Amino acid sequence: MSAETGRGLVLVVEDEKPIADLLRLYLTREGFGVQVAADGRAGLAAARAGHPVAIVLDIGLPLLDGTEVCRLLRADGNWTPVLFLTARDEEIDRVVGLELGADDYITKPFSPREVVTRVKTVLRRAGGVPAAERTYTVGSVMLDPARRTVHAAGQPVALTVTEFELLGYLMRKPGWVVPREQLLAEVWGYSSAGHTTRTVDVHIAQLRAKLGAASPIRTVRGVGYAVDDTVTGADAGTADQPAG
Numbered sequence: 001m002s003a004e005t006g007r008g009l010v011l012v013v014e015d016e017k018p019i020a021d022l023l024r025l026y027l028t029r030e031g032f033g034v035q036v037a038a039d040g041r042a043g044l045a046a047a048r049a050g051h052p053v054a055i056v057l058d059i060g061l062p063l064l065d066g067t068e069v070c071r072l073l074r075a076d077g078n079w080t081p082v083l084f085l086t087a088r089d090e091e092i093d094r095v096v097g098l099e100l101g102a103d104d105y106i107t108k109p110f111s112p113r114e115v116v117t118r119v120k121t122v123l124r125r126a127g128g129v130p131a132a133e134r135t136y137t138v139g140s141v142m143l144d145p146a147r148r149t150v151h152a153a154g155q156p157v158a159l160t161v162t163e164f165e166l167l168g169y170l171m172r173k174p175g176w177v178v179p180r181e182q183l184l185a186e187v188w189g190y191s192s193a194g195h196t197t198r199t200v201d202v203h204i205a206q207l208r209a210k211l212g213a214a215s216p217i218r219t220v221r222g223v224g225y226a227v228d229d230t231v232t233g234a235d236a237g238t239a240d241q242p243a244g
């Protein structure tokens, strides 16, 4: 690894070359490694393959919109900090309104210095540890968002995208009782139309079946679900029936 990547790699997804070049210059000066992708598909591939510490993501991109790139990454369980570049007010509305898991946004025209400052801020907020590298452990269940793996009692567990997202959402809030409506909104998002909280129950049941005795998922009757360190295998086993 060269000295210039000492602070980690920032992925810049921007189709306007002068802007991309300017960002590369300023970020490189600050000690970041910089990779530039000029369209949404290339950006998504680079984000998946390159493990950047942060992504500066333009919204108006060829092939794949920036918001869609972010949505697909989050659906992967990839929580690399994303700083959106927005050109218009309606784009800001989309970023904020869609709750895409954006960490920040900055409006064009911007000063490249400001972008550098914001990148440092999102990294500080992420605890100085690249978000994509963090793992979550509850009891004997370990979830690794970057590698998209789950282990229960040391054994790998194969989960669907939805099961992975559902478990990830609960494991990021250990001890919290999460209402089924909230899980539906957060995990299923836009595709939740036509689903009921029964959908959540069905997926929770499948998750528990796959995790077996290691399942840390507790049913809070009439409300939703929680992930607890204190749940024993026996408790989880008897709670296998959906809450509704």
Ligand code: CA
Residues within 6 Å of the ligand: 014, 015, 016, 058, 059, 060, 061
């Ligand atoms: Ca653009």
